[in-house]
Amino acid sequence: MSTPNRVYIARLAGVAVFDPNGDQVGRVRDAVARLRQTQRPPEVVGLVAEMPMRRRIFLSINRITSIEADAVVLGSGTLNLRRFEKRPNELLVLQELLDRRVQLEGGQAGTVVDVAMECARGGEWSLTRVAVREQTGRLTRRGHLHQVEWDRVRGLSDIAANRGTANLLAVLEDMRPADLANALQDLPDARRNEVAAALDDVRLADVLSELPEHDQVEILAALDRERAADVLEEMDPDDAADLLNELPPPEQDVLLDLMEPDEANPVRQLLRYASGTAGSVMTSEPVILPPDATVAEALARIREEQLSPAVAAQVFVTRAPMTTPTGRYLGMVHFQRLLREPPADLLGGVVVNDIDPLRPTTPLPEITRRMATYDLVAMPVVDRNNRLVGAVTVDDVLDHSLPPDWRDRDAVPAPGATETTDAAGG
Incomplete structure (x- = not known):
C-alpha cells in the first residue's frame, strides 16, 4: 500500500484504522495540526481516532505507514491509549476549520469545505491547500469551489471567526447517535450548541438521549422554547421525562404546555413516579x-x-x-x-x-x-x-x-489501556 502525497482530511473522517496485524483499532475523527510562530502553514502531527467505549486517542503521524481511501494503517510499536487532549498550540482541523468563513485573495468571501495536508520530501506533513466555496448570496445557486494555497486564504487563524455548520454536519451525518453525541462532547460549548441546533428534530432527539445530563440541559436551554418542545416530542417519553427531571419545575411546566397534549401526557405521567422505581424508568409506549x-x-x-x-x-x-x-x-x-x-x-x-x-x-x-x-x-x-x-x-x-456520569466521555476508562510516553501531541 502507498500513501498519496496530498490527502483531503474531511474524506478521512470515519475511515477505519488498522494495526500491523490487520486488526481494527478505531476510526479517524480528525487531524491535529501544530500552529507555527512563522507564516508557514501548520504542521500536521497526527490523527485523532475513536476507539470502542467512545474513547478518542492520538495517533502520531510518524506511526502511520499508509493512508488509503478506506483504511489508515499503523506501523509496529505500542499504541498510546491515553485519552486525547488538545494542547494550546494545536488545531483540530475538521472541528475548527470546516464551515469557517474566510476571504480569498481577490476579496471574495467563501466557506471552508475541506483542508488538504501534504507530505514534504523530509516526511513532514503540513496543511497546504484549502477547499473554499464562494458565497453567492443566492439560495438557489452554489458558489464556485476553489482549491487554493493555505497562505492565500485570510481568516484561517481567526479563532473567533463566524462559522456555519453544513460541512461539519456532512462529516458527522453517518455516525450513530451515540457516536455523534461523543463527537459533540469534544466541541467547545458554543460550537456544540450550534451544531446541535442545526440537526433536525428527530436526529437531535436521538443524540440528546445519548448525552450526559448536563450536556442535555445546556443544549436544550440554548434552543428557543418552541424548538425545545418539538425536540422533546420526538424523544421517547421516558427519555423526555429524564431530561425534564433535570430542569426546575417551572421550566418543566412551560415546556410541557408547549408540547402537543398527546405527546406531553405520557411524559407527565412518568414524572409523577419516584426516582429509582419501575415507574420512573419504564417506557409508556411498548407494543x-x-x-x-x-x-x-x-x-x-x-x-x-x-x-x-x-x-x-x-x-x-x-x-x-x-x-x-x-x-x-x-x-x-x-x-x-x-x-x-x-x-x-x-x-x-x-x-x-x-x-x-x-x-x-x-x-x-x-x-x-x-x-x-x-x-x-x-x-x-x-x-x-x-x-x-x-x-x-x-x-x-x-x-x-450504571454510574450517573457513565455517558460522560471523560469518565469512561479504556478497558485494558496501556499508557506509553512515546507519542507526541494529544
Missing part, C-alpha cells in the same frame, strides 16, 4: 395488541423501524384500550414464539402470563434481579387495577444501574 389480533399482525408491528430492539422483542396483550393505561393486562408474547406460530393464530391463544408483572413502585434492584432470573429483555408494569402502564426494558435497567 400493545388485543387478544384477537393475529400473529401476523404482531410480527408486522414489531418490524416497525422506529422501535428499539428491546421494545420490539415482545408484544404485550391487553383488553381495550390499547394505550397506557390499558384495559386488563393478559400477558406477553416474545418474538421468538411469534416466529414459531402459524400467522393466522390469535395472540390470545399463545400469550404467556406465568411471570408476575412489576408494580410502578418496584425498586430498581428488584427489577434487575427478576429480569436476570428469568432472562428477560422487558417486563410489564401494571397498576393496582392490573392495567398495563408501561414496560421496563433491559436498556432502561442498564442506563439507570
